[in-house]
Amino acid sequence: MSNNIENLSAWQRFIKKMTKANEIGKEEDIMTDHDYDGIRELDNVLPPWWLYGFYITIAISIFYYIMIFMGNYNQEKEYAESVEQGKKEVAAWIEKDKKAHPEKYTEAKAYTDAAHLAQGKKLFTEKTCFACHGADGGGGIGPNLTDNKWILGGGIKNIFNTITKGGRPGKGMVAWESSITKEERQLLASYIISLQGTTPANPKAPQGDITWTNK
Ligand code: HEC
Structure with a gap:
């Protein structure tokens, strides 16, 4: 108390x-x-x-x-420093990713020799591409691959990218990245390029606004 x-x-x-x-x-x-x-x-x-x-x-x-x-403190400087730091972290991540997945960072290779093109042709059948694009690339559900009109762009880079990532959503061309290896996608893209200017039996009318030909 x-x-x-x-x-x-x-x-x-x-x-x-x-x-x-x-x-x-x-x-x-x-x-x-x-x-x-x-x-x-x-x-x-x-x-x-x-x-x-x-x-x-x-x-x-x-x-x-x-x-x-x-003092030498200011917000702008602090911001610039954190951006700088962020860039470094991104660069470091890319460096690491490059080591882990080198295939992601090399450009797709285009083959032009007969042996590789024959392999591409075989894959075009094996991987069911023919079902939508026609056995000779003349088109069907999918666009004609022999003309010089492209929906998603021609050339090895674009064609490889379309096969890898697929077409526009809902159009039917899926991304093949997970089911077809990079080498096989390169062979397929090379084969498609070799179809340029060929005359398929039942050519589908040209589709797409992009004009590209390898000729
Ligand atoms: C289920 C049908 C279907 C199958 C199977 C299919 N495609 Fe496609 N493909 C399409 C459609 C539809 C488009 C158009 C996509 C769009 O309009 O965005 C397309 C577009 C393309 C294009 C781009 C053409 C352009 O004009 O830009 C290429 C290249 C292509 N396909 C290659 C292939 C290859 C290689 C395979 C086999 C691995 C394949 N496709 C399998 C339906 C198919």
């Missing part, structure tokens, strides 16, 4: 120190002689707790001023 009272008085002492409130009943000591229609004014000091808060904000503002206006 006595302990409790001691604690309480210590707390009270602290509060008194922080507020420097004038005791009720002793107002006369600090009464000013201002009198406005009977309303009078006490000359209380600023409470220390409030003053300390004020001093802290002054200290922070000086620190802030020095950091922002005199």
Whole structure:
């Protein structure tokens, strides 16, 4: 019990120190002689707790001023630095990915020799391409692959990409990336290029706005 009272008085002492409130009943000591229609004014000091808060904000503002206006910190620099850092991380990731999947970073190769083209032709049947593009590439469900009009673009890069990633959504040409190896896709693309200008039995009318021919 006595302990409790001691604690309480210590707390009270602290509060008194922080507020420097004038005791009720002793107002006369600090009464000013201002009198406005009977309303009078006490000359209380600023409470220390409030003053300390004020001093802290002054200290922070000086620190802030020095950091922002005199130091070399600024937001633009911080932004540029984090962009720089991000670029480094991306580059490092690509480096790592290149080592793990080198095939993703090499351009598709176009074959022109008879042996490779024969392999491509075989794959065109084996991989069911003929079902939609015709056995001779003349077209059917899929577009004619022998004319110089392309929906998705001609040339090894585009043709390889179409076989890899597929056509426009819902058109029927799926992405073959997961079911046909890169080498086989290169052989297929090379074979398709070799079909340029050939005359299929039942050519489908040209489709697409892109004109490309290897001739
Ligand atoms: C189920 C039918 C179907 C099969 C099977 C199919 N394709 Fe296609 N292919 C299409 C359709 C439809 C398009 C047109 C896509 C579009 O309009 O976006 C197309 C487009 C293409 C194109 C782009 C033509 C252009 O004009 O840009 C190439 C190249 C192609 N296919 C190659 C192949 C190869 C190689 C295979 C076999 C691995 C294959 N396709 C299997 C239906 C098929």
